[in-house]
Every structure is written in C-alpha cells, then in structure tokens.
Amino acid sequence: MKVIEEEVIEKVDVPDSDDSAVWEEPRLLNGCQAVSHGVRLANVDVIAAYPIRPYTEVMDVCGKFIADGELDAEYIVADSEHSQFEIVKHASSVGARAFAGSSGTGWMYGFEALVVTASDRLPPLFMVGNRALDDPGAFGVEHNDALAVRDLGWLICWATTAQEALELVLLGYRIAEDKRVLMPMALAMDGAFLTHSQHMVKVPTKDAVKRFLPDFDLGERKLHPDNPISIAPQVNEDWVMEIRRQNWEAARRARKVIVEVYEEFNSIFGPRYDNPFFTEYMTEDADVIVIGIGTVNMPARVAVRKLREQGQKVGYVNLRWFRPFPTVELRDCLKNAKAVGVIDRDIAHGAPDNGGVLLHEIRSCLYPLKERPSMVNYITGLGGRDVSIKDCIRMFDIATKAQDTYEMDEFVTWIGLRE
Secondary structure (H helix, E strand, O other): OOOOOOOOOOOOOOOOOOOOOOEOOOEEEEHHHHHHHHHHHOOOOEEEEOOOOOOHHHHHHHHHHHHOOOOOOEEEEOOOHHHHHHHHHHHHHOOOOEEEEEOHHHHHHOHHHHHHHHHOOOOOEEEEEEOOOOOOOOOOOOOHHHHOOOOOOOEEEEOOOHHHHHHHHHHHHHHHOOOOOOOOEEEEEEOOOOOOOEEEEOOEOHHHHHHHOOOOOOHHHOOEOOEOOOOOOOOHHHOHHHHHHHHHHHHHHHHHHHHHHHHHHHHHHOOOOOOOOEEEEOOOOOOEEEEEEHHHHHHHHHHHHHHHHOOOOEEEEEEOEEEOOOHHHHHHHHOOOOEEEEEEOOOOOOOHHHOOHHHHHHHHHHOOOOOOOEEEEEEEOHHHOOOOHHHHHHHHHHHHHOOOOOOOOOOEEEEOOOO
C-alpha cells in the first residue's frame, strides 16, 4: 500500500465575491469540465473534435451543451488532429470564434496547421492537455507538447486550478482576438493532475461574461467574397521578413494587452489577479526562490511553508504566461534573490548545460542583471510521475546550497528518479 504523504489543504481557488450577478454558486468540476464551461460562456461558433486523452472530456461536455441547447455551435468531428486544426483555422479566418484541443502526439500530428494558424495571425483557442510524447507510450504529463510552439507566434499560458482554467478561456479569447494581437492561444494544463482532478469552481454568469468578452470581429481581415484579400500568399524573399516583423510586433504588443485585459477582468469579477503573468508565494524577503509551471505549485507552496517554519527565507513563483514571456516583471521579482531554482517538467536533450526549456528562458531573462543570482535546474515529474512535498523540499535545499557559488558539479538535478 502506498503511504500518502502528509496532507496540507490549500485555500480553495474560488472568487470571494458573493455577487449573484457575476458568479453562480460553486460546483465541483474537473479541469476539462471547467474549460467546457468557459467555451460555453464564450459563445464559441465552431468546435472541431478529434478527442485524445487527457483532454477528451472537454469535447464530451461541449457536445452535451450543444445537445441540451445550452450552446449554439457547429460541432465538427474531424478525421485527425491535422484536419481538426485546419477546421478551426479556416473557421477563424471567416470570422467565427473557434475552439479545439489536443494532447501529446496528437498536438504534434497537426503541427503544420499550428504553424500556419500563427503565421496567418488567426486567434482560435486551443486547450493542450499536457501529455508526454511517444515513444515509449505514455499518457502522463510533460510540457514539451505545448512548448513546441513557443517560438512560432503563439500565446501560451498554463492553468493551475480548474477555476483558473475556466477564467483563462475567457481571458484567452479576449486577448487573442484583440486587433493589436490576433494570435492563436494555447491554454495548457497538466494532464490528469488538473484535467481529471476535481475542484470547487464558481462559474461566471452569462451577463457578466457578455460585459467582458465582446463578439469576435476580425474586421477588414475577414475572409469573405465581398472582401477580396490574400491569405498565406507565396511571397518568399520579397515579403517574408516584413510579415515576420509584423508577427514579432504583435507578440510585443501582447504584453500590454494582457495587463489591460486582466485589469478589466478584475473590475468586473473582483480582484482575482494581482499579477497577470505569475503568482508569488512568500517571495518578498526570500533569499532562495524556486519557480515552476502548473500543478507543481501545490507541493512547492507547502514546502515553502514547512521551510519557513524552520526559519529559512524561501519563496516560490508559479509562472502562468510563457508566451509572451514576462521578462521585465520576472526580472524584477527575482533580482534580489541569492539563488533561483527552476523546475522543468520537460526535456531539452543537449541544451546548454543540459538544462530544461524553462531554465534557459529564466537564465536569459536574468542575464542583464549586474548581480545575478546563482541558478540550479531540476528535471522532474516526467511521464506523469508525482512531484511530492519531499521532492520540493529537496529542490529548495539544493538551491540554498548554491547561494554562494556559480559553479556546481551537478548544475542539473533529476528529482524522483528510481534508486
């Protein structure tokens, strides 16, 4: 029998407001169900489905919403992920709010369409139920599937709770469809740990969502017989650089748009987010800060509390937005730390110092600081392996030992390997 580690209950991540005009009564939902409610409230026009675990239940619940008359949308069952992504790409180009999703190798199978959707500056929203890439066959969480589009012109964020997953659907459409942005949105969430785990969730009311999320309007870029335009022309060296520059500028503008949208979200739904890009836990006076993505947030925060009780000045940062990367904000957050540990639930074989993807993003972010903190990297939780409180305490211990040195024999530590 597996011994269950000491349980420490986190504060339930539901809004404090009791305003019935904004929030319905709390209900028990898993991450997939919460996303489905977000799709319903966003009044999505076109859904393309080719279910693959762990995101399958989103399509099941959305189909039920349509069957029950709670959502008026075209529900198209595709013959593959590639077709699925092509459907929502084209639906978006004619002015329809579109949704799809996938996981792991399914996400990779549709990669051609994913590239073109970003290059064409079309803003459908995709849920990515993070899943390890084959081979060997695995259904457990890793982050490489969502990270694969990080440099292609995608907005990418991670949900940590079911409540946040629902809200990120609404925030995601609002940000992606802003005419200053017009980029596809990948809402990533840890497979099983969030897609299938149940949380208490407050669902926003339809009227409140209407105040926040306007109808999708592609404007003069809408593909229609009365509006002759070219989409994806063959331009080669004549115009490719100019097009790339336009996408580059859109990604730069997205940072400001994210801040504005979160401020409006808070004004309607209450003070949900102090910082759009990441959450901080006991970082104000921390000498050692560990940073991660997704549901590792829970054991890491408990580890912080336990170490604080022992007098250790540690803190934790959980990254929400990965693209655009919150460079300035994160640099300011980490600038006074003596050591920073980075948790990677991904692999980047042969990368500099053999570190993970997130490690290199953060190390690059901190490089301009005159006095940079020491940095260490942890690779853990691959294939869905659990990351325990004990594992997180070990991560903080490793970072604490690195405070006074930039040179370590083992810069990267694999946490949770079999002995």
